[in-house]
Amino acid sequence: LWQGSPIGIPFVVVNGDEPARPATFLYDDESDPGGYRVPLDAPIEGGPQSDGDRHAIALDRDNCILYELYRAFPQPDGSWRADSGAIFDLRAHWLRPAGWTSADAAGLPILTGLVRYEEVAAGEIRHAIRFTAPQTRRAYVWPARHYASRLTEARYPPMGQRFRLRADFDISGFSQEAQVILRALKKYGMILADNGSAWYISGAPDERWDNDALRDLRRVRGADFEAVDVSSLMVLPDSGITATGAASQAVVNAANYRAGAVSPGLIVSLFGPGIGPDEPAVFELGPDGRVGTELAGVTVRFGGLAAPLLYVSTAQINAIVPYAVTGPKTEVEVFYRGASVFRRTVSVVEAAPGVFQPVLNQDYSPNSPTNPAERGSIAVVFGTGEGATDPLGIDGQPALEIFPRPVLPGKVEVAGRPVEILYAGAAPQLVAGVFQVNFRVPEDVPAGAVPLRVSVGPYQTSPRLRLHVR
Structure with missing residues (x-):
C-alpha cells in the first residue's frame, strides 16, 4: 500500500x-x-x-x-x-489506428508491459516493461500510436521510445528479485507508455512482493540506460510483427493479421527474414487464367500442396491456402531459389474469417467517422477465410461466371443484432479465397461507431471491427 x-x-x-x-x-x-x-x-x-x-x-x-x-x-x-x-x-498483430490512444497515452496495451510476481519468482521476464516519464514529446514512434504532450523539443522522449539498460551495468550487488527485472531491462528494455513519475516501471499488485527487495531498483539511474532505435524491426507501420530473428516467423490472416489456425482458401501473410526477393513481385494471371504457384523464385507449400502466390518480398509473402488442405495441422514451408527458408506448423479449422478494411458504404466509398453509412442503406465487406465452398473453390481461379458460396452458414451482426444479408459468396472478379457480403444497416441501429461482426459457422471476425453509422 x-x-x-x-x-x-x-x-x-x-x-x-x-x-x-x-x-x-x-x-x-x-x-x-x-x-x-x-x-x-x-x-x-x-x-x-x-x-x-x-x-x-x-x-x-x-x-x-x-x-x-x-x-x-x-x-x-x-x-x-x-x-x-x-x-x-x-x-x-494489428496496432491501434494511427493517432488513437488506448487505456494508456501511447496507445499500447498495458497488461503486456506489467512486471508480474510470477515472472520474477520464475526467474525470467520475457518482454519489455512499461514505464512513465514526467515530460514527453508531442510525437510517437513505432509501436506507439498516440502522444500526450505539447512539448516539441528533441530533448523530450516520444511515446513508444524504448530504452535499454546498458549491457555493462553491474547487477551483481542487487537483490535476486531486482536482478530478474534488471536482466529483462538489459535484454528487452522498457517502453515509454504514459506521462507520470520519472523512470517509473509498472507492475501488477501482489501480496507476495518483497518491497524492500524492489526498492533496490532505486539505485538505477536514467544515465544507466541507452535509447534504442527499433525502426529497423518494423515490417508494417500498423503491425507489431518484427522483421528479424527465427522467432519472428509468423503465419497470419491477411485481412486482420490474426495469428493462429488457417482454413481452406484463406489468404495468409507469411512474415520472416530472407524469405523472398529484395525486389517485391506481384502476381499476374497465367495462361490458364489462374494465379500461379511460383513467383520470383518463391514457392509455398501447405502440407505439400502448392499455394497460389499473390505477393512476395524479402520479409513478407501473401499466399492462398489450397482448398484441399485438411487438419488438424499442416506444415507451411517456403522455398526461395530451391532452398527451404521458412517452416511453421499451424492448425487447420473449417473457417477463419477476417474482413479487409475499410468497410464500404452503398456507393462503395470507404466507411469512416466522416463518411458514415445511412440507416437502412447497404454496406459491403470483403473478407477471406470462409472455408469450403459450394461448388468447391478452385485454387487461384478468379470468380468470373460461377460464384461459390460458403458451406457453413453465415451471419452478420451490427451493434450485437443480426441483420439482413443480401449476398454472401465469392467476390466477383477477385481470386478464389476472397468473399463478399452485402448487408442492410438496421433502421434502429445507434449512431456512431458500432460493433460489426461477421460469422461463418461458429467462427467470428475480430471484435475490433466497427461500422460508422449516421
Whole structure:
C-alpha cells in the first residue's frame, strides 16, 4: 500500500462466458465500442475510491482478448463509464489506428508491459516493461500510436521510445528479485507508455512482493540506460510483427493479421527474414487464367500442396491456402531459389474469417467517422477465410461466371443484432479465397461507431471491427 491505496495496476482473468458489458467513453472517437468482458467488481488501480487513472483490465483467457479501461467507473445499470477503452486481440498483430490512444497515452496495451510476481519468482521476464516519464514529446514512434504532450523539443522522449539498460551495468550487488527485472531491462528494455513519475516501471499488485527487495531498483539511474532505435524491426507501420530473428516467423490472416489456425482458401501473410526477393513481385494471371504457384523464385507449400502466390518480398509473402488442405495441422514451408527458408506448423479449422478494411458504404466509398453509412442503406465487406465452398473453390481461379458460396452458414451482426444479408459468396472478379457480403444497416441501429461482426459457422471476425453509422 501507498498512502492507503494499493500499488500497481491490477488485472483480472475471466472466462469466455463473462458477460460483455456496455461501455460509454469521454473519448468515444478513439475508443473501441463495447462490450467489455470486465466484471463490475474488477480491481481498479488505486482502489474503488481512487481519483487517479483508475485502470480496469480483464483478460479473456478462452478467446485471448484483452480489455482495458482508463478512469473506469462501474455503473448501477451494469455498464462501465470510462474516459477511454481499448480491446486487443492477442492472436493478432494489428496496432491501434494511427493517432488513437488506448487505456494508456501511447496507445499500447498495458497488461503486456506489467512486471508480474510470477515472472520474477520464475526467474525470467520475457518482454519489455512499461514505464512513465514526467515530460514527453508531442510525437510517437513505432509501436506507439498516440502522444500526450505539447512539448516539441528533441530533448523530450516520444511515446513508444524504448530504452535499454546498458549491457555493462553491474547487477551483481542487487537483490535476486531486482536482478530478474534488471536482466529483462538489459535484454528487452522498457517502453515509454504514459506521462507520470520519472523512470517509473509498472507492475501488477501482489501480496507476495518483497518491497524492500524492489526498492533496490532505486539505485538505477536514467544515465544507466541507452535509447534504442527499433525502426529497423518494423515490417508494417500498423503491425507489431518484427522483421528479424527465427522467432519472428509468423503465419497470419491477411485481412486482420490474426495469428493462429488457417482454413481452406484463406489468404495468409507469411512474415520472416530472407524469405523472398529484395525486389517485391506481384502476381499476374497465367495462361490458364489462374494465379500461379511460383513467383520470383518463391514457392509455398501447405502440407505439400502448392499455394497460389499473390505477393512476395524479402520479409513478407501473401499466399492462398489450397482448398484441399485438411487438419488438424499442416506444415507451411517456403522455398526461395530451391532452398527451404521458412517452416511453421499451424492448425487447420473449417473457417477463419477476417474482413479487409475499410468497410464500404452503398456507393462503395470507404466507411469512416466522416463518411458514415445511412440507416437502412447497404454496406459491403470483403473478407477471406470462409472455408469450403459450394461448388468447391478452385485454387487461384478468379470468380468470373460461377460464384461459390460458403458451406457453413453465415451471419452478420451490427451493434450485437443480426441483420439482413443480401449476398454472401465469392467476390466477383477477385481470386478464389476472397468473399463478399452485402448487408442492410438496421433502421434502429445507434449512431456512431458500432460493433460489426461477421460469422461463418461458429467462427467470428475480430471484435475490433466497427461500422460508422449516421
